[in-house]
Amino acid sequence: MANPLTVFCIIEGESLSNAFEIEIESTEIVATLKSLIVHGAQAPAFRDVAPKDLVLWRVSIPDDNQDSAVKLHDLNDKEKLWDQKMRLSELLSQILDNSTYIVVQRPPPIHATIPEEAVKMLFRRLRGRFRPIISTIEDIINADDIKAWEVCISEREDRLTTASIPSTDSEKRRIEGNLCGELDYSQYRLGQLERTPTEQTRGKEWEFSILFEMVHLFHDKTVPAQLYHNAEPPHSMFQRKAAVVGWTGLMRTTSNQEMTMADFLDAHINNNSEQDGQPVPPFFFPEEHVSGPDVVFVIRFSGLAPDDTLTSSSTPSPGSASFEMLCPVLVQLKHCEKLSQSEMIKARGTVQPEKIKDHGVELSQYCRPHGHYISLVVSYPVEIAGYVMDKPLEKHKDGVTEIALTIDDSNSDVLFSEKHVHALNRMKQLAAEMAETTKEVERRRGEAYSHSH
Structure with a gap:
């Protein structure tokens, strides 16, 4: 050299x-x-x-x-x-x-760049979304920082899930660079209801789109009186401000494939909406093949009721500003033209403690110390309020008291957003059109059979 x-x-x-x-x-x-x-x-x-x-x-x-x-x-x-x-x-x-x-x-080896806790977060937040997962992994690697994974995943999720949500003042929230292409996401999901070919798939879309309405009804406000048909509030908690526990402004959900119903309730009621140090989404879809609710979430009631006064007691009382009550909500969805009283009783049974036990949950453990939970049966377009109003409070044998609420044709136009009502009406029209088409096909088949014989 x-x-x-x-x-x-x-x-x-x-x-x-x-x-x-x-x-x-x-x-x-x-x-x-x-x-x-x-x-x-x-x-x-x-x-x-x-x-x-x-x-x-x-x-x-x-x-x-x-x-x-x-x-x-x-x-x-x-x-x-x-x-x-x-x-x-x-x-x-x-x-x-x-x-x-x-x-x-x-x-660095891939497991060092993307540690186990990052893999869990990717699965929890982006499960089933292959291209966003790959893009996020690329972002993590390109960041050249082993601590960057949490920021990369959160930013990707924000861009995927942030969209306009109907509100009482019709305000829309959008973020520049939204991967939904500035799409009005709630309208898109509701539009899916019109295009899905079967009752089962339409039911799936309704389960998702109804979540926006739950936020609209139960978050950062007192529960609308129309929800209990303008009668006396079934419990004093309804005079206080409600909030969907775990709601951060992004529509996140989880299901029995990621955690059990008991884990979901325990996270939101006992562990500050976290499991293993990771945030738990606010809405849960239970096991489909086991009779029970379609959607589960938790509401926090807090603050003063309009007629409350502050007390000097060191222990929070129902009339104190620090009063707080966490209450599970079990939702059953029924989209049907007709519903008999026996069918209504069966629908209500899916959101009662005995059915929840089939999902491995002892409901009384998550209703302490007040001993109450909310059952919400949403039926459209048939009216069901008359079946329920005679029993707005029902105490079950395990000591848990059910607060029965209903949304049906008599109050949905007041409680639901205009877009949601429009989509449900289109579902009703579509079902009628499909029924008429089926009837016509059967008639022609019968005629063809008669001619051939």
Whole structure:
């Protein structure tokens, strides 16, 4: 070699005693040094690594610490060799210093870049959305920061789930760069109701779109009196402000595939809406093939009722500003033209404690200390209020008191947003059209059969 240069290298995480020498021409570039490291005497340590994926750092390390592992985050005097075409002669004066080394940083394995807790969050928040998951993993890797995964996942979820939500003042909330393409997402989901071909798939879409209405009815306000048909409030909690527990402004859901109903209730009632340190979405879809509610969520009632006064007692009382009550809500959806009293009783049975036991939940454990829960049967377009109003409060044998609420044709136009009512009306029209079409097809089949015989 005309201008030989000896470079002392150390693999990050190893001690100085394991430093190795690389003989190279001083006129060569950084990319060549990487290739010599990977294919030289240290090749077994870089078996699955391409030279371009190595990261080299010029560092200064005193020789009096031969046995300690070299960690880049512990070093102050370091410089990353970004330029692959930089000639080593430009580093010559620095490399001749006995305390100067080249630290070789291997690319982090995927499990280090994306730790187990990140994988769990990806599954919980983006489950079933392949392309967003891949894009998020790319963002995490490109961030070049092992702590960046939580920010990357949250930002992706925000862009996917933020959309306009109907409100009483018709305000719309949009975020620039929304991956929904500035789509009015709630209107889109409601529009799906009109295009789905079967009762089962229309029911699935209704389960999702109804969640926006639950937020509209139960979040950051006192529960509308129309929900109990303008009668006396069935409980004093209805005079206080309600909030959907776990609601952050983003429509997030979870189901029995991710957690049990008991885990969901325990997270929101006992663990500040978290499980294993991760936030739990505000709405839960139970097991489909087990009789029970279609949707579960939790409401927090808090603050003063209009006729309350502050007390001087150190213990929060129903009349104190610090009063708080958490109440499970079990929702049953019925979209039908007709509903007999026996069918209504059966529908109400799906949101009562005995049926909840089939989902592994002892409801009384999540209604303490007040002992109440809310059952909400939503039926459209048939009216069902008359079946329920005679029993607005029903105490069950396990000591839990059910507060029975209904939404039907008599109050839905007041309680639901205009878009939701429009979509439900289209569902009704569509069902009638499909029934008429089916009747006509059967008639023609009968005629064809008669002619052939």
